[in-house]
Amino acid sequence: MSDQLTPDSQGKIIVFGAKQIRRIWHDEQWFFSVVDIIAALTDSDNPRNYWNMMKARELKQSEVQLSTFCVQLKLTSTDGKSYKTEAVNVESAFRIIQSIPSPKAEPFKRWLAQVGYERVQEIENPELAQQRMRKLYQDKGYPDDWVEKRVRGIAVRDELTGEWQKRGIQDQRDFAMLGEAATTEIARNKDAQGLLKNKQAAQEGGT
Structure with a gap:
């Protein structure tokens, strides 16, 4: 055990x-x-x-x-x-x-x-959480480049969520709606056409 x-x-x-x-x-x-x-x-x-x-x-x-x-x-x-x-x-x-x-x-x-x-x-020391998470994924056999992208993505998401919470947003569904809204706005501003361009817009919206 x-x-x-x-x-x-x-x-x-x-x-x-x-x-x-x-x-x-x-x-x-x-x-x-x-x-x-x-x-x-x-x-x-x-x-x-x-x-x-x-x-x-x-x-x-x-x-x-x-x-x-x-x-x-x-x-x-x-x-x-x-x-x-x-x-x-x-x-x-x-x-x-x-x-x-x-x-x-x-x-x-x-x-x-x-x-x-x-x-x-x-x-x-918030960096300790990232170090612990990084080691967990490495122990599971994920490649280093994937691990780094994953850890950075979670850190960025947590920072963005924190900013939304400071502005009165608490519900998880509202977080999802804001992420979708960001993606939609980027796609419109860039006039994204086709799968590849919209995928890039979605990635930017998520970030």
Whole structure:
């Protein structure tokens, strides 16, 4: 069982062993899906039911309710849609892990500590995030020129998204519409004709 941190391009999915853990940046910290944590620790076929049983058992045994550690945040499900899901920060995740008898508990705690520490480092030095992403793609065997283009593209997109957010744009669908609008405007201004020219316009619009 590997406890390696493996992020996707936006950091919204990370992998513990073979299990995907959804997370979201909220209130200046990472929050993680509770049912995903339980699935990773227990290999349960129904982690949601396991979680409900945990909450019921904890309520009977103590005055502390596990659900009080959770917040409802929208996370993307397997169907591609976002639903409100119980999520916890690193500190609360430790509290829940203590209630789960699992040989994976200690490796998972170390993994969570790594998640928090790496995020603090990346906030202080954003270049570390790019270095980590670059190494991830290189380890997967992608050629260096592809990796560099990918990392630069993500950095440019994040910078542009940040500028839009400063101007009151928050919804992901609005980001997509702005990207399409930029592409359309460039195509019109350049009077783009044919596949190649419009492809170039689309690339400029995305940038």
